[in-house]
Amino acid sequence: MPGFEVFGEEEKQQVLEVFETGVLFRYEFGEQRRGVYKVREFEEAFARYTGASHAQAVTSGTAALKVALSALGVGAGDEVITQGFTFVATWEAIFDAGAVPVFTEVDETLNMDPADLEKKITDRTRAIIPVHMLGAQARIREIKAIADKHGIPVIEDTAQAAGARLDGQHLGTFGACGTFSFDSVKTMTTGEGGMVITNDEELWRNMSEYHDHGHDHVVNPGGRGGEGRRFIGFNYRMMELQGAMGLAQLAKLDDMVASQKKTKARLKEAASAIPGVSFRTILDEEGDSATFLAFMLESAEQAAAVNQVLRDNGAGAIAFGENTWHFYPKWEHLMAGSTLCHNGWPFSLEGKRRVIYDPEALPKSAELMSRTLVYQIPVKMKNEQLDTITAALAKAAAL
CATH class of the missing domain: 3.40.640.10 (Type I PLP-dependent aspartate aminotransferase-like (Major domain))
Structure with a gap:
């Protein structure tokens, strides 16, 4: 993509x-x-x-x-x-x-x-x-x-x-x-x-x-x-x-997906060398659109250390546990009930709060996301970029 x-x-x-x-x-x-x-x-x-x-x-x-x-x-x-x-x-x-x-x-x-x-x-x-x-x-x-x-x-x-x-x-x-x-x-x-x-x-x-x-x-x-x-x-x-x-x-579309699958397979092979790594559960590999590669480390600390190596080598991964657009506890406007409406809608109605969200409400997700790293897979990844990422993953595997 x-x-x-x-x-x-x-x-x-x-x-x-x-x-x-x-x-x-x-x-x-x-x-x-x-x-x-x-x-x-x-x-x-x-x-x-x-x-x-x-x-x-x-x-x-x-x-x-x-x-x-x-x-x-x-x-x-x-x-x-x-x-x-x-x-x-x-x-x-x-x-x-x-x-x-x-x-x-x-x-x-x-x-x-x-x-x-x-x-x-x-x-x-x-x-x-x-x-x-x-x-x-x-x-x-x-x-x-x-x-x-x-x-x-x-x-x-x-x-x-x-x-x-x-x-x-x-x-x-x-x-x-x-x-x-x-x-x-x-x-x-x-x-x-x-x-x-x-x-x-x-x-x-x-x-x-x-x-x-x-x-x-x-x-x-x-x-x-x-x-x-x-x-x-x-x-x-x-x-x-x-x-x-x-x-x-x-x-x-089908040709784009096929191209992404090839690139994802190369990156997954390189990431497999990292000690303790596991991969997101894909229910049907053949049916995967291969737009992202997601892999998990054994702890949040290991994930942070691995990603630091990747960043230092020009190939940082997305840490969705820190991402403010996609993960529940990071939606500060949801947690605060922030709205432009003068009466507080949709969080409040007639002066009464309809809903309050607890940032600690999804502990299982928080633990999982804290040790998950993700690469977006382009339709056309240049060989130079692919080489940079695979080389960075190799260095991360040597930690």
């Missing part, structure tokens, strides 16, 4: 076809656009690729979560369970829907721990959002079984795992719906943009109408129809230029 590494004539041609029509809006202007509907074509292609019945393009991965939550009817007074290792967008969307995020531990997959999930379910739980973090599979079958037992829908946050599979089935197709991000650092990118996939036609219709201000799409499914509205909505529409980029990038 990211997909801009392979920008070429395919992306240029797709975009030029949009410019030739002069229509950037995904709907209407039928005569002027001369049959060119890039967003609709992208939705259809993405649905075919993942094996989903329906796909709804939106403006971002964050918007995809908000649209999915809204389509499922999540709102004020509800709780939505997600994991404590994720990008802030996952829980931002939950708050924006009016609900309260509840966080679980992660296990050695670096994704939701099903055992802790079971403990966090209450009679207010309205949805569960496991995240296929760093491009690899959560224990989605176990999570789905728990959710089904309680009658709770699952939204798969697949923002970082486009192209990943579990036993041949695309991630994002196990739950009620799956959300994707195509932002500037994702394996396939449209600059900004996102997608929601589902096999539930009524859920898709809700998403289709909600993301377009509630416009009635019944007359022309996937397009605009009459002037009736079943409910209020908002504007999360993808524009034609993004759809054009998505078509070109999607056609390259």
Whole structure:
């Protein structure tokens, strides 16, 4: 990752076809656009690729979560369970829907721990959002079984795992719906943009109408129809230029993943020489999108020492235990209940605090993340960079 590494004539041609029509809006202007509907074509292609019945393009991965939550009817007074290792967008969307995020531990997959999930379910739980973090599979079958037992829908946050599979089935197709991000650092990118996939036609219709201000799409499914509205909505529409980029990038996705796998294998082999090292649990190596290599040391002290050697040799790894964007106890604005709203929403309502988060609430995750190091895997890693990292890992192994 990211997909801009392979920008070429395919992306240029797709975009030029949009410019030739002069229509950037995904709907209407039928005569002027001369049959060119890039967003609709992208939705259809993405649905075919993942094996989903329906796909709804939106403006971002964050918007995809908000649209999915809204389509499922999540709102004020509800709780939505997600994991404590994720990008802030996952829980931002939950708050924006009016609900309260509840966080679980992660296990050695670096994704939701099903055992802790079971403990966090209450009679207010309205949805569960496991995240296929760093491009690899959560224990989605176990999570789905728990959710089904309680009658709770699952939204798969697949923002970082486009192209990943579990036993041949695309991630994002196990739950009620799956959300994707195509932002500037994702394996396939449209600059900004996102997608929601589902096999539930009524859920898709809700998403289709909600993301377009509630416009009635019944007359022309996937397009605009009459002037009736079943409910209020908002504007999360993808524009034609993004759809054009998505078509070109999607056609390259499997090749990008294959390239990442080769590089990841080289780095994993080099990291294997470090005494006491272990690797993140990957449930299906063949289905891994290989966007990251995550490895664990025996202690936080060893991880810090190893990373210092890597940094000193120009190949520092990401220590997500220290990262302020992706790990629960480091979200200082969440812990403090910081908000622009004068009444304290979404943390407070009518002068009463709705929720308070304890930075010590996920000890298992904190211990695991404190000794975890991660490398991002480019689509095209230059030989010089690969040599630098492998040489640094060799020096770390000699500690």
